[in-house]
Structures are given as structure tokens and as C-alpha cells.
Amino acid sequence: MSVVRAENIRFVYGGGTSFEKTALDDVNFEIEEGEFVGIIGHTGSGKSTLVQLLNGLIRPTEGKIYINGKDIWEEPKKIREVRFKVGMVFQYPEYQLFEETVYKDISFGPKNMGLEQDEIDKRVRSAAEFTGLREDQLESSPFELSGGEKRRAAIAGVIAMDPDVLILDEPTAGLDPLGRDALLSQIVDYHKVRKNTVLLVSHSMEDIARIADRILVMSKGKKWMLDTTHNVFSRGKELENIGLRVPQITKIMMMLRQKGINVDPTVLTVEQGFNEIVNYLS
Amino acid sequence: MPGKSFIHKMDARAKILLLIVYIVFIFLCYNFISLAVMTAFTVLVIALTKISFIKYLKSLKVILVIIILTGILNLFYGSGEVLWEWWMIKLTTGGISNYFFVIIRISILMMVSSALTYTTSPTDLTDAIERLLKPLSFFHVQVHEIAMMMTIALRFIPVLLEETDKIMNAQKARGADMESGNIFQRVKALIPVLIPLFVSSFRRANDLAMAMECRCYNGGKNRTRMKILHYSVTDLIALVFSAVMFVGVILCNLYFPNFV
Numbered sequence: 001m002s003v004v005r006a007e008n009i010r011f012v013y014g015g016g017t018s019f020e021k022t023a024l025d026d027v028n029f030e031i032e033e034g035e036f037v038g039i040i041g042h043t044g045s046g047k048s049t050l051v052q053l054l055n056g057l058i059r060p061t062e063g064k065i066y067i068n069g070k071d072i073w074e075e076p077k078k079i080r081e082v083r084f085k086v087g088m089v090f091q092y093p094e095y096q097l098f099e100e101t102v103y104k105d106i107s108f109g110p111k112n113m114g115l116e117q118d119e120i121d122k123r124v125r126s127a128a129e130f131t132g133l134r135e136d137q138l139e140s141s142p143f144e145l146s147g148g149e150k151r152r153a154a155i156a157g158v159i160a161m162d163p164d165v166l167i168l169d170e171p172t173a174g175l176d177p178l179g180r181d182a183l184l185s186q187i188v189d190y191h192k193v194r195k196n197t198v199l200l201v202s203h204s205m206e207d208i209a210r211i212a213d214r215i216l217v218m219s220k221g222k223k224w225m226l227d228t229t230h231n232v233f234s235r236g237k238e239l240e241n242i243g244l245r246v247p248q249i250t251k252i253m254m255m256l257r258q259k260g261i262n263v264d265p266t267v268l269t270v271e272q273g274f275n276e277i278v279n280y281l282s
Numbered sequence: 283m284p285g286k287s288f289i290h291k292m293d294a295r296a297k298i299l300l301l302i303v304y305i306v307f308i309f310l311c312y313n314f315i316s317l318a319v320m321t322a323f324t325v326l327v328i329a330l331t332k333i334s335f336i337k338y339l340k341s342l343k344v345i346l347v348i349i350i351l352t353g354i355l356n357l358f359y360g361s362g363e364v365l366w367e368w369w370m371i372k373l374t375t376g377g378i379s380n381y382f383f384v385i386i387r388i389s390i391l392m393m394v395s396s397a398l399t400y401t402t403s404p405t406d407l408t409d410a411i412e413r414l415l416k417p418l419s420f421f422h423v424q425v426h427e428i429a430m431m432m433t434i435a436l437r438f439i440p441v442l443l444e445e446t447d448k449i450m451n452a453q454k455a456r457g458a459d460m461e462s463g464n465i466f467q468r469v470k471a472l473i474p475v476l477i478p479l480f481v482s483s484f485r486r487a488n489d490l491a492m493a494m495e496c497r498c499y500n501g502g503k504n505r506t507r508m509k510i511l512h513y514s515v516t517d518l519i520a521l522v523f524s525a526v527m528f529v530g531v532i533l534c535n536l537y538f539p540n541f542v
Contacts, residue, residue: 057451080457088455095445096452098477108474112457143481157456 001069002030003197004054004086004165009063011049023049025221027063031165031199036191038208038229039201041218042243047201048091050218051167054199055086068164084113087163091170093154097142102133102153105142109161127160130190132182148179155183159190166190167199172207184211209233209247209268217244234266249273287332288516290401294410296517297398300524307528308391314379316534317386323527324390327397341396342389349388356380404436406509413511426501434490442483449478
């Protein structure tokens with residue numbers, strides 16, 4: 001059974017007014033349990049709207065969303081439980097920190113779930129460990145942390161709810177290259193250990209190519225494609241037409257191939273590309 | 283709301299000054315006939331702005347509670363023939379006419395004020411206020427600074443609203459419950475929204491101050507303007523016409539002193 005299923009989703013902003021705008025139109029897809037799915041799309045393609053629909057922050061104008069086979073809007077009063085199952089990390093999540101200590105802030109989600117004190121403590125500590133926060137930082141004020149650490153604390157706050165599906169909306173925006181790589185590998189590790197489903201929205205094709213199993217491509221409010229990373233990035237020309245691109249290394253390999261050099265044009269990471277070229281040269 | 287009507291074209295300073303005089307005159311109306319003159323004037327102004335009347339009615343919705351409350355208070359503070367009595371409360375003919383008088387007065391006041399804000403951009407408005415308050419700088423009031431603060435405050439309202447929305451969503455995603463519970467629980471539920479909002483407002487204010495200083499901004503003196511306000515024929519016409527109306531109000535007050 002698929003963990004997330006969207007059926008004919010349509011979403012209209014400002015319905016009934018002169019500012020009416022269709023953000024999503026007839027979107028269908030299924031995501032299997034334990035998958036790591038990347039979501040890409042040009043600015044305004046409906047990515048952010050889509051992820052907000054998935055955890056019930058907004059309600060689709062038409063269509064249905066199923067989490068673990070259950071329609072999330074069947075009982076609107078219980079929408080909070082959906083939000084515990086589908087954890088959502090927004091863009092620049094560090095601006096949502098509010099508690100006196102990092103520990104208290106991370107435990108805000110689990111507390112809202114009504115868990116026991118021991119369980120909360122366990123979850124807070126393991127979430128902090130996943131995101132690379134030190135034990136002594138838990139007792140400091142979140143406002144004393146550096147930008148990157150604040151972001152880790154905010155992400156830990158969502159991870160601590162131990163959601164079945166974790167959605168991250170551009171978690172690495174505005175971080176330095178080292179911080180970015182560290183955070184991404186922590187997310188990958190988390191995914192490997194917990195074996196839950198992760199949806200990652202990103203503008204970096206390189207990041208997505210490296211870590212995603214499948215990619216959902218959005219364009220102008222419609223699902224353009226949902227396929228394996230390999231298949232999506234083998235359609236370089238078409239991706240460019242909708243304002244996206246393939247990873248730089250893939251582009252180079254494609255061009256080498258066009259020049260008649262016998263390399264695999266579908267490599268996705270720099271390491272793979274390096275090996276391909278070395279093989280060719282030797 | 284942008285537009286090209288007669289009222290839109292008027293100088294913002296003229297509009298503010300006329301609004302002040304209008305407010306004074308609304309409180310100088312002693313009877314229904316002078317109030318009728320003011321109402322006619324209001325309707326004319328609204329028609330001239332070419333903005334749909336529904337928008338004006340919506341502006342009334344904001345102060346609906348105030349209108350109802352003052353109306354009801356006035357209902358029981360009248361003299362005249364007693365129509366109905368219960369304990370300390372008396373309903374009189376005078377009270378009923380007071381009731382309508384006050385309601386009409388507040389409503390047209392609100393609508394004309396809306397006509398000002400609907401037809402004038404916030405920047406023009408603060409600009410005009412700055413110019414009108416300029417004489418106060420003689421008393422060492424920092425008029426330019428006050429106007430600048432007003433402009434910035436107005437400018438950041440939409441930004442803050444958007445920010446509030448974002449933070450609320452983020453906290454809701456962590457299971458914050460803001461839609462149920464009693465009043466205390468709801469106020470408490472606002473803390474996770476208010477604290478980040480304050481923090482980011484301070485950060486934003488700091489950034490803005492820094493950016494202004496980097497561009498060597500320093501207050502009022504010798505500062506030229508991009509848009510210079512000019513009085514024009516339009517303002518003169520409006521002034522003369524309003525003057526006629528206001529004289530009309532005084533005459534109505536004098537000639538029908540007992541028509542209440």
C-alpha cells in the first residue's frame with residue numbers, strides 16, 4: 001500500500017474573487033513507503049502548495065489525499081493527527097523557534113502529541129543527535145545558536161514527532177556549502193535508520209540527483225513526471241523547456257557523448273562521472 | 283485604490299485639511315436638516331471617487347460594534363415624550379431621534395474618512411501629514427522622523443501579515459492547536475506565534491536601520507523629494523464647493539434651530 005496518494009488534486013487560491021489563481025490542477029501520484037522522493041519544479045510551479053496540502057494545512061479545492069490509505073479530510077476535526085503523521089519542515093524553519101531552551105523547543109511537537117515524559121525525552125535526544133546538535137546545546141537558548149544550528153534545532157523539532165512521512169521544503173537554502181552537505185547527509189542517514197518516507201523539495205539538481213530514489217517534477221501546477229532519478233534526468237532537453245536543468249556533470253557527459261566520446265551520458269554524480277571519464281581515458 | 287477621479291487628483295494636503303474641517307462641521311450639526319446637507323455632501327464625495335459603494339459599506343463593518351453601542355446608549359439618553367418605561371430605562375421620542383442622528387453621524391464620518399484613504403496612497407498621505415505638521419518643527423518636534431516612522435509602519439503591515447501566516451502554519455505543522463479551547467488556552471496558544479514574530483520584527487527593524495545608514499540616510503533637513511505635492515485648480519474647486527456646503531450647514535443650524 002502506498003503511504004501517500006493524491007487523487008485528482010486541484011487547488012485554487014482566492015476562489016470566487018478576481019484574484020483567482022489555479023495553483024494545482026489535476027495532480028495524481030502515489031508514493032511508496034520508505035521512498036526518498038525529490039520534488040523539483042520552477043518557481044511558482046505549485047511545489048509549496050502541494051506539500052502544504054499533504055499535511056493538511058490547506059484543503060484541496062477538489063480531489064482527495066490519502067495517507068496510509070485514509071482520506072485525510074474525512075474527519076476535519078482530526079486533521080491535527082494527520083500533521084503528526086506527516087511532518088513538515090518549512091523554508092527557513094529557524095524563524096519558528098520560540099522556547100527558552102532548545103530542548104523545550106524540540107519537545108513542542110511531541111508534547112502536542114500528548115506523549116509521556118520519558119518518551120518525549122527519548123525523542124528529543126535522538127532527534128538532536130540525528131541533526132548533529134550537541135548535548136550541551138540543548139539547554140541553551142535557541143536564539144544564541146548560529147544560523148545553521150538554529151536550522152538543525154528547528155528540523156529536530158519536526159523529526160522528534162517521528163512522522164511516517166517527513167517533508168522538507170528547501171532545507172538547505174541559505175546555508176554554506178559545508179553546512180549544506182552535512183545537513184543533507186544527516187537527512188539521508190535519518191532516512192536510512194528510521195526507514196520512513198522522505199519528500200525533499202529542492203532547487204539543487206545536484207543534491208536531488210545524489211540522494212533521491214524518485215523525482216516528482218512539477219510544471220505550471222501540473223505533475224510533469226514522477227519517475228526514477230535516472231529516467232527523469234535522461235530527459236535533459238525537455239527539463240530545460242520547463243525551466244529546470246540536469247546536474248552539471250550529467251550535462252557534461254551528455255555533451256561528451258554528442259561529440260562521439262563513448263561515455264555513459266546518464267551519470268548523476270561527480271564520482272560516477274569521474275569514474276566514467278577515467279575508464280574512457282585508460 | 284488607484285484611480286483617476288476628481289478626488290484622486292486632489293492634493294493629499296487639501297484632502298486632509300478638508301476632512302478635518304468636515305469632521306468639525308459634522309459635530310456642529312444640530313438638527314436633521316444640517317445633517318441632511320452633510321449626508322448629501324458625503325454621497326457626492328463618494329460618487330466622485332468612482333469606487334463602488336459596497337467598499338464603503340465594508341468600511342462600516344469594521345466599526346459596526348461602535349456604531350451599535352453608541353446608538354443604543356443614545357437611545358436611552360433623550361428627553362421628550364416617554365414611549366416605554368422599565369425600571370431605570372426610558373424610551374423617549376427624543377431618544378429615538380438621537381439614535382438615528384448618532385448613527386448617521388458616525389456612518390458618514392467613517393465613509394468620508396474611507397474616501398480619503400481609498401483615494402490617497404499611504405506615501406502621499408504621510409507626505410502630506412509631514413508637510414502639514416511642518417510648523418511644529420518650530421517647537422522642536424521631529425516631524426520628518428514621525429512621518430518616516432508612519433511610512434515604515436504602513437509599509438511593513440503586509441510583510442508582518444505574511445510572516446504571521448507563515449509562522450502559524452509552521453507551528454500548526456508541529457501540532458499547535460489554535461482553533462479550539464477556551465479564551466485562556468487560545469491566548470496561550472498564541473505565544474509560539476508571537477515570540478518568533480517579535481524576534482523577526484526586531485531583526486527586520488535592525489536590518490532596515492542598517493540599510494538606511496549604509497545609504498547615508500539622515501532625516502529631514504535639505505532633503506529633496508521625488509514627488510512634490512502641488513495644489514491645483516481641482517483643490518480650489520473642492521475648497522470653494524466645501525465652503526459653500528459648510529456655510530449651508532451653519533445656515534441650516536441658525537434657521538431651523540428646533541427641528542430635531
